Amino acid sequence: MGRSKFEINLPVFYEKKTIANFNLDKKFFEFSDYFLIDDYSINVKIVVEKKNYFWQLDADLNGTINTKCDRCSDPLLLNVRGRDSFFIKVKDLNHVESNNIVFISHSSEPLIIDDILRELLFFIIPKRRVHDEGGCNIDAIEKLNSLNKSNSNNRTLFSESLKEKFK
Numbered sequence: 742m743g744r745s746k747f748e749i750n751l752p753v754f755y756e757k758k759t760i761a762n763f764n765l766d767k768k769f770f771e772f773s774d775y776f777l778i779d780d781y782s783i784n785v786k787i788v789v790e791k792k793n794y795f796w797q798l799d800a801d802l803n804g805t806i807n808t809k810c811d812r813c814s815d816p817l818l819l820n821v822r823g824r825d826s827f828f829i830k831v832k833d834l835n836h837v838e839s840n841n842i843v844f845i846s847h848s849s850e851p852l853i854i855d856d857i858l859r860e861l862l863f864f865i866i867p868k869r870r871v872h873d874e875g876g877c878n879i880d881a882i883e884k885l886n887s888l889n890k891s892n893s894n895n896r897t898l899f900s901e902s903l904k905e906k907f908k
Contacts, residue, residue: 748851752791781806796829813877823865
């Protein structure tokens with residue numbers, strides 16, 4: 742997916758707005774396996790408003806993500822929502838890097854926001870992805886519990902044999 746698909750022209754006049762809508766799907770992350778997501782559909786609304794010496798970019802995200810449950814490994818459909826704001830400034834000699842501030846070299850060029858979208862998605866995807874209480878595959882949970890008990894027994898036997906060896 743080309744970068745030019747995620748361009749926004751910055752408004753030139755004070756208090757003017759640019760509004761853009763994007764639909765992100767699996768193709769958006771076609772070059773990255775980092776998120777461990779099977780499929781997703783995220784709608785993004787971007788509003789960029791010109792302020793005195795900067796632009797304010799507000800992003801609203803909502804959609805669904807298909808992934809695997811961390812507990813039972815069955816398919817899991819997550820509804821996600823997120824909202825964040827960024828401030829866009831033209832680089833000068835005294836610029837200081839900070840969270841949620843994006844520096845650009847010229848205001849006449851379109852703003853490419855694919856990196857901003859990736860960052861927003863990274864933070865709305867839950868770190869722990871599990872089914873609601875009672876929604877997990879019971880057979881998988883029972884199998885994991887039995888394997889966990891047998892590993893626990895093996896560790897106990899191993900630690901006891903080490904104690905005997907070093908008495």
